[in-house]
Amino acid sequence: MAKVLMKGNEAIAAAAIKAGCKHFFGYPITPQNELPEFMSRELPKIGGAFVQAESEVAAINMIYGAAGTGARVMTSSSSPGMALKQEGISYCAGAELPCVIVNISRGGPGLGGIQPSQADYFMTTRGGGNGDYRHPVYAPATLQEAVDLTMEAFDVADYYRTPVIVMGDGMIGQMMEPVEFKETTRRDLPVKDWATTGTEGKRKPNIINSLALDPAELEKHNFKLDARYKEMEEKEVRHEMYKVEGAEVVMVAYGTTARIVKNAIDALEKEGIRAGLIRPITLWPFPMKAFKDIPETAKALLSVEMSTGQMIDDVKIANEGKLPVHFFGRTGGMIPAPEEIMDKVKEILGGGK
């Protein structure tokens, strides 16, 4: 299929439909509105349904109901709306319901702003709702990657029976790039024999539930989920290494920030300064093992984020105390410029300002 020029939010919506999602439940919030708008236009044409819920809380609970029937379902939102969805995401995790949730994140806290931000890292990777759960989080840096990962997210959700988050900062949602909808090799997915589609008098009732009043039973359930999380940590980690070989400073950045960091690395190279990048593509599971491939030349790590420093905690865990860990971030919707990042690298290496 030929490449088409699309806006990020629409490209993600189109990818979801391509992956077999025919039901979408959402609530308006900037900067992700083009996604539900696209769905409201396209889903009725393919016999699906778009519902504009009364709130993000209702939307995620509609997802809980629809996912329970075995359908591929999606909701999307932005930061304050994602905070509201956390209750339902926790229930989906507890009841083992596959679903894909998109967060086109913006500045916070509170109502914050509407410009791109990466301040939802904690909420998204630390289990923003109550209880002992995790879920995969994909952080695309290009629209092509957003398309590919959205399609992959549905398979991962079905395979592990888990909610999956696709997190793009506002830039990913709003900008336009050429994208291609590629046919992917599908995983061998389990039959959804747990889905509530009516017993037809032929089987025992199926029950979608996250309640277990017996603590021994709940512990068993949580250990079962944990075993699945450990499997995801083994098999589902994704990252990209960029010019890490020979680098004196290894930066860690994801999403839009990673693209700006690459520009900074290329510019530094021209000045004779060697810097590299570890780009987590999955924020959970975090690419811990990638840090084992950091070369001897590295003198320091630098976490670059559009926040006051959230992913840096994972960088420190992955680093295991081996190298000094520095931070550079812009927040509130301000986007880091390559020059600022270059200055920070020079400062770390003892030169510059």
Next chain:
Amino acid sequence: MAVVFDKTEGLTDKQFHYCPGCTHGIIHRLVGEVLVELGVLGKTIGVAPVGCSVLAYDYFNCDMHEAAHGRAPAVATGIKRVLPDNVVFTYQGDGDLASIGTAEIIHAAHRGEKITTIFVNNAIYGMTGGQMAPTTLIGQKATTAPLGRQVATTGMPLKMSEMLATIDGAVFVERCTVHNVAGIRKTKKAIKKAFEVQLEGKGFGIVEVLSTCPTNWGITPVESLKWLEENMIPYYPLGNFRTPEEGK
């Protein structure tokens, strides 16, 4: 010996956990009987609330979801939009439906979701131990209203059926009681009608059932039936608030 009364196939063999004198059991049975009589049990998906009937998923003999507190109408919306030819119902108490879940119930009605809601109103929070509900009567004592509910600080009890009847999408709205045999018979008829409205694709249907809570009201089961009749019915009048016109 001839069997003159048997348990409905609409319920499982699981023993109810409800307190002696609680009328949840009767209402469960009526819903189960109606689903069997309409021949739709095998294509029904129910949604249980948070509250005393949180374990309803173990009792109804059909596919079930357990919803977060108050969210049952949203969960039911998700199910019904994927499976429009199935029958979907929510079973909710007054804390669930009239307090934490007011937005969800109003908007399910507002969208005219083709689902059926069984709303059990016993004027108190049962499972958590007798706290005041939006439906608690004036002067009625609750653990969070130790002097009895006061209008000045907590307002007047919320009349959900009357409120929902103002919404066009709510095509069937009726309030019933199960404190006596005549009331139980009328309740069953209303529940049946509410499911028929769904089967005919007409819109949202709700049956509010006045129910007892001897444990948290602090009186005997027999006194509870009398208390319901003398106190709840005068404030929550029985009757039909909306029904689709014939042929429409």
